[in-house]
Amino acid sequence: MNLLSMLRGQNPAKRAMPYFNQIPTVASQQLSPxxxxxxxxxxxxxDIYRKMAANPVDFxxxxxxxxxxxxxxxYQMDEGERALRSAAAxxxxxxxxxxxxxxxxxxxxxxxxGQNEYINNIMNILSGGLSGQEMAxxxxxxxxxxxSDYLTSNLAQQGNLAFRGQQERxxxxxxxxxxxxxxxxxxxxxxxxxxxxxxxQRQPASELxxxxxxxxxxxxxx
Numbered sequence: 001m002n003l004l005s006m007l008r009g010q011n012p013a014k015r016a017m018p019y020f021n022q023i024p025t026v027a028s029q030q031l032s033p034x035x036x037x038x039x040x041x042x043x044x045x046x047d048i049y050r051k052m053a054a055n056p057v058d059f060x061x062x063x064x065x066x067x068x069x070x071x072x073x074x075y076q077m078d079e080g081e082r083a084l085r086s087a088a089a090x091x092x093x094x095x096x097x098x099x100x101x102x103x104x105x106x107x108x109x110x111x112x113x114g115q116n117e118y119i120n121n122i123m124n125i126l127s128g129g130l131s132g133q134e135m136a137x138x139x140x141x142x143x144x145x146x147x148s149d150y151l152t153s154n155l156a157q158q159g160n161l162a163f164r165g166q167q168e169r170x171x172x173x174x175x176x177x178x179x180x181x182x183x184x185x186x187x188x189x190x191x192x193x194x195x196x197x198x199x200x201q202r203q204p205a206s207e208l209x210x211x212x213x214x215x216x217x218x219x220x221x222x
Contacts, residue, residue, distance in 0.1 A: 020158050027150045031143040038140010041133040048130060063122050064115070073114040080106045 052059050069077070084102050088094035 016161050017158065020154055020161075023154045024151055027147050031147045034143035035140045035147070038137045038143065041136035041140065045130055045133045045137060048126070060119075063119060067115060067118050069111065069114050070118075073110050077107065077110045080110065 081103060084099065084106060085094065088096070088099040088102070093099055
């Protein structure tokens with residue numbers, strides 16, 4: 001490692017990025033199943049609501065296509081018919097329009113009760129299913145929102161680290177240039193002071209030579 005690398009140190013953004021880059025993949029792996037389930041559940045619920053709103057009569061008829069009188073209501077029907085026949089025979093109007101009207105009213109009453117119970121049961125089951133689908137859709141929405149928050153936060157932190165890393169590099173560069181300038185200034189000052197010191201040391205010898213020459217001695221020079 002050279003001096004420049006030592007002075008610059010480690011970039012925190014560069015060291016942290018590998019960990020931040022793992023966040024989208026890990027978060028997606030954990031949350032994607034809920035997001036997919038939520039999308040499927042939402043689509044299914046929307047299809048059912050669309051059918052109900054578009055043509056309620058057709059939707060009702062589709063629910064009633066598989067209807068048949070239950071054993072319990074069939075038993076009530078059989079018992080009611082036997083009672084009507086007995087009453088009609090005892091009253092002397094068996095087989096008359098009155099008898100037929102009473103039998104029709106009994107049939108309508110039993111069928112209405114059976115159909116109402118059937119449709120209520122179907123709607124309760126449907127309501128429970130839609131509630132479950134809506135819960136799954138909400139989980140998917142929440143998971144998608146959580147994933148979006150993770151990714152947004154991750155990008156923001158990456159950007160912040162990159163900014164801080166660039167700031168650190170710029171500051172280190174300025175510090176390095178300042179250090180180089182200080183070293184250069186110190187070196188120049190040292191050589192200038194050294195030259196002045198050497199000159200000061202040489203000056204007395206020259207002056208001494210001049211003095212000796214004035215007195216007739218041999219000059220001493222350098």
